[in-house]
Amino acid sequence: MTLAQKPGAGSWTQAYPELGTGPVSYEDSISPEFFEAEREAIFRRCWLNLGRVEQVPRVGSYFTRELAVANTSIIVVRGQDRKIRAFHNLCRHRGNKLVWTDYPGVEERGTCQQFACKYHGWRYGLDGKLNFIQQEQEFFDVNKADYGLVEVNCDIWEGFIFVNLSKTPVQPLREFLGEMAWGIEGYPFHKFTQVFRYRAEVKANWKLFMDAFQEFYHAPVLHKKQSATPEAAQALYEMGYHGLWYQLFGPHRMVSSMGRYRAPADEEPVKPIDRLTRSGLFGPWDEPDLGMAELPRGLNPARSPMWGLDSFQFFPNFTILIWKPNWYLTYHYWPLSADSHLFEGTLYFVPPRNAAERLAQETAAVTFKEFALQDGNTLEATHTMLKSRVVDKFLLCDQEILCRHLHKAVQDWVSGYYGGEGLPAGRVWSRTAPSSQAR
Amino acid sequence: MAHQLLPDEFADLESFAPHWVLRTERERYAKRLASSMEQMQAFYDAAFPRARAAVNYLNQFELDNLPEQARNLLYLLFSLVMVSFPVEVWKQPHVPDAGAAYLDLVEEPGP
Ligand code: FES
Ligand SMILES: [Fe+2]
Numbered sequence: 001m002t003l004a005q006k007p008g009a010g011s012w013t014q015a016y017p018e019l020g021t022g023p024v025s026y027e028d029s030i031s032p033e034f035f036e037a038e039r040e041a042i043f044r045r046c047w048l049n050l051g052r053v054e055q056v057p058r059v060g061s062y063f064t065r066e067l068a069v070a071n072t073s074i075i076v077v078r079g080q081d082r083k084i085r086a087f088h089n090l091c092r093h094r095g096n097k098l099v100w101t102d103y104p105g106v107e108e109r110g111t112c113q114q115f116a117c118k119y120h121g122w123r124y125g126l127d128g129k130l131n132f133i134q135q136e137q138e139f140f141d142v143n144k145a146d147y148g149l150v151e152v153n154c155d156i157w158e159g160f161i162f163v164n165l166s167k168t169p170v171q172p173l174r175e176f177l178g179e180m181a182w183g184i185e186g187y188p189f190h191k192f193t194q195v196f197r198y199r200a201e202v203k204a205n206w207k208l209f210m211d212a213f214q215e216f217y218h219a220p221v222l223h224k225k226q227s228a229t230p231e232a233a234q235a236l237y238e239m240g241y242h243g244l245w246y247q248l249f250g251p252h253r254m255v256s257s258m259g260r261y262r263a264p265a266d267e268e269p270v271k272p273i274d275r276l277t278r279s280g281l282f283g284p285w286d287e288p289d290l291g292m293a294e295l296p297r298g299l300n301p302a303r304s305p306m307w308g309l310d311s312f313q314f315f316p317n318f319t320i321l322i323w324k325p326n327w328y329l330t331y332h333y334w335p336l337s338a339d340s341h342l343f344e345g346t347l348y349f350v351p352p353r354n355a356a357e358r359l360a361q362e363t364a365a366v367t368f369k370e371f372a373l374q375d376g377n378t379l380e381a382t383h384t385m386l387k388s389r390v391v392d393k394f395l396l397c398d399q400e401i402l403c404r405h406l407h408k409a410v411q412d413w414v415s416g417y418y419g420g421e422g423l424p425a426g427r428v429w430s431r432t433a434p435s436s437q438a439r
Numbered sequence: 440m441a442h443q444l445l446p447d448e449f450a451d452l453e454s455f456a457p458h459w460v461l462r463t464e465r466e467r468y469a470k471r472l473a474s475s476m477e478q479m480q481a482f483y484d485a486a487f488p489r490a491r492a493a494v495n496y497l498n499q500f501e502l503d504n505l506p507e508q509a510r511n512l513l514y515l516l517f518s519l520v521m522v523s524f525p526v527e528v529w530k531q532p533h534v535p536d537a538g539a540a541y542l543d544l545v546e547e548p549g550p
Contacts, residue, residue, distance in 0.1 A: 197546035225535060226528060273523035276490055345542070355497030355505075355513055358550065362520050365464075369542050370524050370534050377540035 004244045004302065011398045012246040019404050023393035026386045028407055029205035034414070035338035041417035042316050042410065043069040047155070047162040047169065047176050049318040049332065050076055054159070054193055055109070056084055060126055063109040064089055064099050068342075069335045070165050074152060075099055075115070079126040086154035086163045087128050091117040092147040098124070115149075124149050157181060159189050180249035180312055183298020184322070188290050192328060192348035196365045199344050202376050204383035206317060206333040206341035207406060212375045213331060214313050214402040216241045216257060222374055226281075228269040245302040246401050251315035251409040253402045256301055259308015259324060260285075277356075277363040281371065282308060284360035287325040288350040300324075313402060315409055326350065329368070339383065345372055445515070446508045448496060452489060452515065455482050459518040460511045464544040467521040472532050479522040479532070486519045505550060513550045 009015040028034050050065045055076075062077035073089035075098065091098045096119040099108050114131060115124045123132035128149035133139060153164040155173040158181075162173050174181070202209055212218070220236040227233035245256035260282035264270050274280040299322060300307040311321040319331040327349045334342040347365055352358040396404050444456035459482055461467045471479070493512055500509055525532050 194548050195546060196544060196548065198542045199545045200540065200542045202540070222536075271523070271527050272487065273520060273527060276487070277520065343542075352502060354502055355500070355516075356494050358502055358513070358548075359494060359516055359520070361548075362517050363523075365544075365547075366520050366524070369544075372542055373534040373537035373540050376542065377536055377538040380538070380540070 004242050004304075006398075012243070013398050013401045013404065016248055016401075016405070019401065019408060023395050024404060024407060025392045026208075026394060026407075027392065028411055029207050029383070030338060030387045030389070032338045035205075035335065037414045037418065038335070038410065039069055041414045043067075043335070044165045045170065045413075045417070046316050047164045047173050048316075049314070049330075050074065050086070050161050050163055052159050052189070053084065053156060053161060054190070054195075055161075058111060060111045060113055061109075062099070062112065062126075064107050066105060066107055067165075067334070072165070073097060074163060075149075076154070076161055076163075077126050081127075084154060084156065084161060085126075085128065086152040086161075087149035088152060090150065091119065091122055092130060092149065093117065093120055093122050093133075098149070158185060158187070177314060178249050178252060180247075180252045180254055180298065181314070183301075184296045184310075184312065184320070186296045187299070187322065187328075188292065189328070189348075191290060191350055194349040194351045194361065196347040196361075196368075197344065198346070198369065198372065199342065200376060201336070201340060202343050202379055203340050204379035205338060206335040207410065208379050208383055208386075209333055209341065209343055209376070210313065210317070210319070210331075210406055211400075211403040212379055213319065214253070214255065214311065214406065215400045216243065216255070217397060217399040218378075222378060223371060226370065228271045228274075232269050241399055243399055244300075244304050244307065247301065248401075248405050251413065252313060253405050253409075254301075254310060254312045255402055256304075256310045257308055258304065258306045273363060277359045279360035279363035279367075281364070281367045283323045283325045283327045283364045284349075284357065285325065286357075286360070287327075288357075290326050290350070313406070316413075327364070339387070343376065444508065444511045446496065446506075446512060449489065449493060449512055452486060455485060456511060456515060458482070459486075460514045461518060462514060464517075464521075464547050467518050468544075470518070471521050471525060474522075474532060476525065476530065476532065479525055483519065483522055483526045486515065490516060490519060502550070510550050517550075 006012060007015040013019055013021055051063065055063055056078040059078055059080055059082060062075055065074045067074055075087045075089045076084060078084050089098050096117055097104050098115050098117055101108060114126065121134040122130065125131050128151055130144045130147045133142065133144065153169055155162055157173055157177055219241055224233045224237060227236060243255050243257055247254050263285035270280065278285040299310055307324055309321060309323045311319060313319050317333040320328060322328045329345060329347045332344040336342060345368065347368060349361050352361060443453060444460050445453050461470060493516055497509055497513055505513065529535055
């Protein structure tokens with residue numbers, strides 16, 4: 001078995017000297033002060049993906065997203081002009097949350113002609129304009145044009161809806177997403193309208209779950225029991241994990257991996273349900289026709305015949321993972337506190353044409369959950385022990401280059417925003433644990 | 440039979456239908472956690488050998504226009520997928536090392 005070719009520098013990590021190779025501290029994942037800094041420096045300034053255009057198919061289609069990390073709630077809505085806009089979910093009269101039913105913290109979706117506030121009945125158009133004030137004559141010199149919903153910068157890339165909470169974003173969306181995104185433009189994301197959306201609150205810092213899904217070094221070990229036979233598990237374990245390709249793009253990063261590049265042969269050991277439904281962790285064995293002459297150039301960068309998947313990590317908290325058998329998934333990690341976040345894993349398939357194809361998708365979705373549950377629980381175990389602060393230097397191998405890079409990118413954004421050296425609280429952050437510190 | 444859930448061709452699985460014809464993943468996952476391994480093994484042993492015939496039967500219909508009994512049969516197959524990990528791999532109802540972790544399917548496609 002030939003393993004992946006590493007770059008000339010000798011390792012993936014050393015191809016990026018600014019990363020270093022030393023032990024790292026995870027203080028950035030346990031400190032409440034650092035979390036407050038991330039809110040301001042990152043989540044209020046970066047483009048954040050809230051979903052896809054298929055979620056607002058018609059004029060008046062809307063959904064709300066609770067952005068605890070920015071202490072706000074956002075309405076995304078398609079207007080009369082079919083344009084998609086985003087607004088803070090806040091009534092201009094006396095500040096009631098505009099769109100909600102029964103429980104203010106629960107996200108909503110639906111279709112409407114206008115938004116009416118529950119409290120005193122003010123009404124807003126799909127374009128955010130204030131259209132109606134109950135007993136308007138009782139007010140004093142109101143110009144309704146001055147009291148529309150507060151709009152949020154909103155832009156679309158390849159059907160993905162992004163918002164940016166800063167008044168004037170540092171960069172336009174496509175420039176922010178950069179070269180990594182440009183490399184997968186043209187992938188027919190819009191054809192994958194069959195959606196499974198998973199969600200969980202995870203008691204671990206958001207970056208720790210990103211780390212769990214941006215290295216596969218853990219896969220032959222943590223997921224060992226999931227193999228079809230003990231022999232298969234042992235073989236994978238002994239081979240270890242070797243990424244086909246790693247690449248960093250500014251604050252974004254990707255890994256390309258081997259995987260199921262063809263349907264298993266009859267004699268290969270696979271789980272009976274996988275063979276029955278022709279599906280499994282890597283998705284349905286029989287890939288739908290996407291009508292694409294060739295893949296976008298950013299996919300399978302190693303041009304490997306054994307290519308199985310590419311995982312693109314967009315800064316700060318959004319992943320697109322494209323599988324060789326023509327489906328994809330996204331991850332979102334929405335921080336709630338230094339110690340917890342909301343994880344969303346969404347699987348996107350081409351609509352099935354018959355029961356066999358539908359059943360194959362069910363197997364893929366169920367299998368995804370079995371794996372993700374193992375990953376998620378490990379994180380709680382990790383987070384609680386990091387919080388002990390017994391150790392502050394941890395080793396990362398070459399297959400964990402993306403973990404190293406995420407923490408550096410986050411810290412760079414934070415220190416860049418707060419002027420280089422320190423945070424408001426006065427603490428200095430360095431990616432590499434200070435070597436003088438004896439433990 | 441008073442009210443038959445499955446098509447005549449799959450009458451042999453009818454006794455499992457009241458337990459395993461479940462419309463949402465949330466119900467199927469809850470049923471799995473609430474079942475004993477003996478119950479899941481019995482269902483698996485009965486349904487697995489019939490699954491290929493069931494898929495062939497279902498494939499004659501348009502997916503978004505399944506007759507009610509056919510749709511129930513598909514839900515039964517979804518449950519077969521749901522119990523497959525406990526039966527084939529874990530030998531226990533819940534995912535090992537997953538503790539109290541949960542993952543809710545908040546949006547799922549129809550059958
Ligand atoms: S707070 Fe919305 S109408 Fe008064
Ligand atoms: Fe994993």
